[in-house]
Amino acid sequence: SNQPTSPKQSVGPDYRDEKQKPTATVSTAVPFENVHTLPQTPQLIALLTMIRDKNTDRADFIFYSNRIIRLLVEEGLNHLPVVEHAITTPVGRSYAGVQFQGKICGVSIMRAGEAMEQGLRECCRSVRIGKILIQRDEETSMPKLFYDKLPEDIADRWCLLLDPMFATGGSAIMAVDVLKSRGVPENRILFLNLLASPEGIENFAKRFPQLRIITAFVDQGLDEKNYIIPGLGDFGDRFYTM
Numbered sequence: 001s002n003q004p005t006s007p008k009q010s011v012g013p014d015y016r017d018e019k020q021k022p023t024a025t026v027s028t029a030v031p032f033e034n035v036h037t038l039p040q041t042p043q044l045i046a047l048l049t050m051i052r053d054k055n056t057d058r059a060d061f062i063f064y065s066n067r068i069i070r071l072l073v074e075e076g077l078n079h080l081p082v083v084e085h086a087i088t089t090p091v092g093r094s095y096a097g098v099q100f101q102g103k104i105c106g107v108s109i110m111r112a113g114e115a116m117e118q119g120l121r122e123c124c125r126s127v128r129i130g131k132i133l134i135q136r137d138e139e140t141s142m143p144k145l146f147y148d149k150l151p152e153d154i155a156d157r158w159c160l161l162l163d164p165m166f167a168t169g170g171s172a173i174m175a176v177d178v179l180k181s182r183g184v185p186e187n188r189i190l191f192l193n194l195l196a197s198p199e200g201i202e203n204f205a206k207r208f209p210q211l212r213i214i215t216a217f218v219d220q221g222l223d224e225k226n227y228i229i230p231g232l233g234d235f236g237d238r239f240y241t242m
């Protein structure tokens with residue numbers, strides 16, 4: 001195929017000699033300011049190695065994906081605005097801090113996106129969560145919208161859109177169109193995903209230039225069935241039914 005090869009990088013702590021570090025494939029660079037890729041740390045690369053492996057069983061797949069999801073949520077929250085917040089400590093001193101401003105909600109693209117809800121709840125207690133059921137046609141890869149249920153006041157909230165796999169971008173584009181039709185401005189949507197394809201990012205970033213994408217890894221591309229490569233296979237199947 002004519003896919004570009006993904007970059008390789010030496011991985012490991014800095015006290016190790018460059019020559020001693022192993023080399024691993026890291027996220028492909030993309031030329032869009034609204035795309036934020038998690039730092040390609042040894043932790044993240046090792047976690048992704050676990051979930052990409054076809055021999056990883058379901059229990060491990062769930063465990064390691066949850067760890068990556070947690071990193072994504074923590075990074076996503078860094079993109080929400082904060083205001084000054086001064087407090088007094090138990091020893092009577094003041095500390096000039098910040099606190100989050102504004103309301104948020106999660107919106108998961110079912111089924112695979114539901115796997116990211118727990119990670120969001122662990123970081124944001126009692127967060128509201130909306131659902132959008134979109135399924136990709138197995139033959140044509142075209143997304144189909146079946147159902148949505150979203151918080152009434154979603155237009156006043158920051159939306160964390162959740163879907164682990166960002167392949168052609170068709171499903172995510174459809175979900176964003178639903179959010180926009182309910183009055184959510186594009187610049188208040190953060191799309192969190194584990195694996196993205198350069199093609200999906202390109203489609204999406206051009207269409208929604210103000211929407212932020214937070215991804216763990218931009219992979220090499222798509223195969224003839226529009227699966228992400230090297231990828232990890234069907235996320236929903238591996239998390240829920242395999």
Ligand code: PRP
Nearest residue numbers: 111112135136165167168169170171236
């Ligand atoms: C998968 C995945 C995304 C979508 C990505 O879902 O979870 O929603 O495909 O592909 P796209 O970017 O090309 O649209 P699928 O429709 O297979 O349903 P599932 O979540 O139930 O597995």
Ligand code: URA
Nearest residue numbers: 167227228233234235
């Ligand atoms: N959905 C998945 O679960 N995996 C892919 O590679 C593409 C879409």
